[in-house]
Amino acid sequence: MIVKMQDKCIESEKSQQVSNLLITCYRQYDLKKNQSKEGNIYENKCNYKGKISKMKDHLDNSCRLISIRQIILLVKDTIAIASRKFTNSFEELRKMNLKSNAEIENLKEGDNEKSKEIQQLKQCQRTYEEILKSNNDEQYKQITKLNLRIFYFKKNYTFVFAILHYNLKIEFEKFKKDIQSKNQINEDKRKLLQYIAKKTAIPKWHYMKRIDFLHEK
Known part of the structure; x- marks a missing residue:
């Protein structure tokens, strides 16, 4: 024992x-x-x-020599975050009361810009996957360069996305004000015609036809 x-x-x-x-x-x-x-x-x-x-x-x-696995996880996380942000922003705009063809075109342009940025992120991911499949020691040099590219891309991404979202929001507010202004003008015209009809005893079918004509304009 x-x-x-x-x-x-x-x-x-x-x-x-x-x-x-x-x-x-x-x-x-x-x-x-x-x-x-x-x-x-x-x-x-x-x-x-x-x-x-x-x-x-x-x-x-704390190690300064980041592993290949950590790099791949970082790229995948970055892509997932970017995709969620783009999807949430786009869905938020789609749910608003957008009816004019001009605003639909603006949304398409914004979507194209987002798609380009997502494609850039996916291209980075494909590049890393190609490096993993290669058994050549040259991959260490490529990883160092791509690591720098990811760093600068992440640094600029937030700023670019904020500008894009801000511009789309301004365009939407402008369009909404234009629609409200047009609706108010049509309502004023309708009330004016009703008032004239009462004063001049114009038949109801006549000024209602005139109102429909103004709406078509």
């Missing part, structure tokens, strides 16, 4: 010693192996050196 307890203590001490060993970042180690094979030097690197027990937290939260 005592021997077993001693063995457990020794194993625990060894496990603790292993856990406290300082090691370099796994990704930096893999990157150096690739550099030695092809003779190239990559700009990105990770200088982390710490305990084995802390390595998982480092890889998940």
